[in-house]
Amino acid sequence: MIRECWSPSLRRPTAPHFRVTPVQGHLGSGTPRFRDTPVQGHPGSGTPRFRDTPVQGHPGSGTPRFRDTPLSPNNAVHHSTTAPSCSLCGSMPIGGCPSRAAFLPTATLGHRSPRHHTLVRGGSRPSPTFSARTRFPTRAVVAMASPPPSPITFVTGNANKLSEVQAILSTGDPPLVITSKALDLPELQGTPAAIAEAKARAAVEAVGGPVLVEDTSLAFSALGGLPGPYIKWFLEALGVDRLGTLLAAHEDKSAHAVCTFAYCGGVGQPVTVLEGRTPGVIVEPRGETRFGWDPVFQPDEGGGRTYAEMPAAAKNAISHRGRALAKVRAFLHTGGGGGGSDDS
Ligand SMILES: O=c1[nH]c(=O)c2ncn([C@@H]3O[C@H](COP(=O)(O)OP(=O)(O)OP(=O)(O)O)[C@@H](O)[C@H]3O)c2[nH]1
Numbered sequence: 001m002i003r004e005c006w007s008p009s010l011r012r013p014t015a016p017h018f019r020v021t022p023v024q025g026h027l028g029s030g031t032p033r034f035r036d037t038p039v040q041g042h043p044g045s046g047t048p049r050f051r052d053t054p055v056q057g058h059p060g061s062g063t064p065r066f067r068d069t070p071l072s073p074n075n076a077v078h079h080s081t082t083a084p085s086c087s088l089c090g091s092m093p094i095g096g097c098p099s100r101a102a103f104l105p106t107a108t109l110g111h112r113s114p115r116h117h118t119l120v121r122g123g124s125r126p127s128p129t130f131s132a133r134t135r136f137p138t139r140a141v142v143a144m145a146s147p148p149p150s151p152i153t154f155v156t157g158n159a160n161k162l163s164e165v166q167a168i169l170s171t172g173d174p175p176l177v178i179t180s181k182a183l184d185l186p187e188l189q190g191t192p193a194a195i196a197e198a199k200a201r202a203a204v205e206a207v208g209g210p211v212l213v214e215d216t217s218l219a220f221s222a223l224g225g226l227p228g229p230y231i232k233w234f235l236e237a238l239g240v241d242r243l244g245t246l247l248a249a250h251e252d253k254s255a256h257a258v259c260t261f262a263y264c265g266g267v268g269q270p271v272t273v274l275e276g277r278t279p280g281v282i283v284e285p286r287g288e289t290r291f292g293w294d295p296v297f298q299p300d301e302g303g304g305r306t307y308a309e310m311p312a313a314a315k316n317a318i319s320h321r322g323r324a325l326a327k328v329r330a331f332l333h334t335g336g337g338g339g340g341s342d343d344s
């Protein structure tokens with residue numbers, strides 16, 4: 001038996017594999033704060049598996065801030081293999097869930113718009129539902145993806161960034177075409193998320209439509225994460241050849257390259273921040289000095305090469321930017337950017 005139903009509070013279309021859950025402390029705040037949980041059942045789909053969890057410490061900022069949280073086996077399992085209906089979104093698996101994500105879009109069953117399959121463990125009560133793990137109402141799992149809003153303008157003053165972003169988004173699955181605008185946006189001091197958010201707010205004022213911006217950090221472990229988002233100024237002051245001297249007194253040469261994207265759908269709309277990071281070590285410069293600090297960053301997964309020694313596609317496959325853009329793509333293609341029938 002297939003049981004499906006919907007809750008009137010469900011507004012935001014997302015892909016079938018996301019659970020969107022309001023998070024403690026933000027209920028009724030008027031700001032959409034979600035935890036998006038890609039789930040099992042989409043092997044090889046190219047969809048990143050992560051849970052974006054709003055991060056504490058930004059009360060009243062009006063902006064959902066996410067951090068990546070490794071999935072535990074429990075919350076990674078969207079469609080229970082044992083329950084007769086999905087233990088989280090409540091859909092009845094059709095033809096092989098969880099391995100094939102075979103859920104019947106509610107819209108195909110006669111609803112006017114895509115709606116959530118509400119939790120019915122054992123096939124009984126429909127909604128509203130509470131996540132057993134969080135005790136907060138499960139706000140939406142919508143069974144249809146929606147196209148991203150367009151056009152999205154990527155605002156940056158950095159041509160190398162732009163070319164990487166275009167290469168990654170246009171060759172990804174599904175491809176995403178963006179326009180661009182070269183603007184040198186003001187950059188505040190603060191966390192990468194706060195800086196990216198401020199850039200997005202400035203960009204949306206300048207463009208007047210959906211914008212994407214990013215801020216890149218290079219964080220040295222031995223220096224407590226510095227230079228971090230200020231790497232640009234350290235690079236300008238020292239040059240790539242002398243960047244490593246910052247770590248001369250330290251044995252620990254480990255570092256993280258971090259890319260923090262911020263998306264805003266329009267003036268006055270919330271900003272969503274998504275991050276990708278790549279661990280590595282700081283080494284003597286090797287390879288082409290084409291882009292910033294690429295010659296001194298040797299990613300752990302780069303086979304001993306620096307970013308500068310890697311072909312573009314190989315860098316993009318493991319880079320901080322590639323990882324962040326995988327999340328951006330998932331967010332936009334699942335209606336997170338407002339491309340669907342979001343009327344909440
Ligand atoms: O070797 C590199 N590989 C990279 O993958 C990479 N990504 C950024 N950067 C550099 O790191 C600083 C970030 O500063 P940043 O985020 O403020 O960028 P930006 O001011 O150049 O552009 P934007 O802020 O207009 O977008 C700037 O010096 C960038 O050139 C990179 N260097």
Ligand SMILES: [Mg+2]
Nearest residue numbers: 157185187232
């Ligand atoms: Mg900048």
